[in-house]
Amino acid sequence: KAVVSTQSTGRLLGRTNERLKQKMGRSSESVVAKDDKWQVVTANFNRQQAAGLRLHREVKGYIASLKTLESSTQTLLDAVREMHEYTWPGNMNLVKALQGLDKLNKELNESMVDSLLVPVNNYIEVFTQMKDKMQKRERKLLDYTRAKRSLDSLKKGDKISPEKLGFAQDNFTQNKMIFEEVNSELCEDLPELWNSRKTYIMRFLDGYFTSSVDFHREFSQVYSESNASLEPLKEQIKNDIPPQRDIGNVDRYFVVSENARKFKRQSSRKSFRKSGSFKRSLSMSALRKSKKNQETSQSISNVSVDPYASPAQQAAVYTPAKA
Secondary structure, eight states: HHHHHHHHHHHHHHHHHHHHHHHSSOOOOGGGGGOOOHHHEEEHHHHHHHHHHHHHHHHHHHHHHHHHHHHHHHHHHHHHHHHHHHTTTHHHHHHHHHHHHHHHHHHHHHHHHIIIHHHHHHHHHHHHHHHHHHHHHHHHHHHHHHHHHHHHHHTTTSSHHHHHHHHHHHHHHHHHHHHHHHHHHHHHHHHHHHHHHHHHHHHHHHHHHHHHHHHHHHHHHHHHHHTTHHHHHHHHHHHHHHHSSOOOGGGGTTTTOHHHHHHHHHHHHHHHHHHHHHHEEEEEEEEHHHHHHHHHHHHHHTTOOOOTTTTTHHHHSSOOOOO
């Protein structure tokens, strides 16, 4: 174990040293690292991975929204069940239909998890595996480049030790073989993964559309049953209402339009103005009548009547002369 640990530490230090030399320009990268085919497959992989990660993120958000919808629908239907009293006609049928809605929402959530979330999780796992292989390729490339540079350095030296040269040659051959094996495997897997895009998106959409169609078909049937369960209550309301009270449109007892409120305010102001002018006219008429009565009383008080005259003569005195 100590030997293995020492070798792993030595490879790690050698790779770190090789990266630093490449960044500082003291060691040129291997010709393999500039392979055009590898650059193309790497670019395709990064593009495909970005699209897959976004799809994974959106699917998780969609599933979370379905869970929220399921919870909100359940609380709404609980409130409806509480308000719709059990003594009302059709209550049992309505409760049964609402239970069917609860069950359908749960089934939709489970169906979308199975048909969308699980496949996209498996799809993203493929990218993780490929990324691990690509990182392994990078490490083997560093080993291969470092072994090649060491071998070239020994060959250029003045005094060449056969033992050191043989060891460097074996190390170079071994690292080259490992790198080419990993590189060849990736050059086959990455294009195959890139070409699987059409098949995956076809299966993904097929699962989504199939689950949605099945859900909405059953959902429509349950909604029809829920609506049918309200017919007995509608009939009871229709029979309980007296014919002289026209409340065919029940909505007007719950919704008052803005125009109706404006008309009501305008009518109130008009009636207030009319009542005010009527009161003023009554007060003026009473004032004129009172003034006339005062004048009549004053004129009667100024007339002198003979107490010994007959009643007809006295009435002639009070009767005004005609013009």
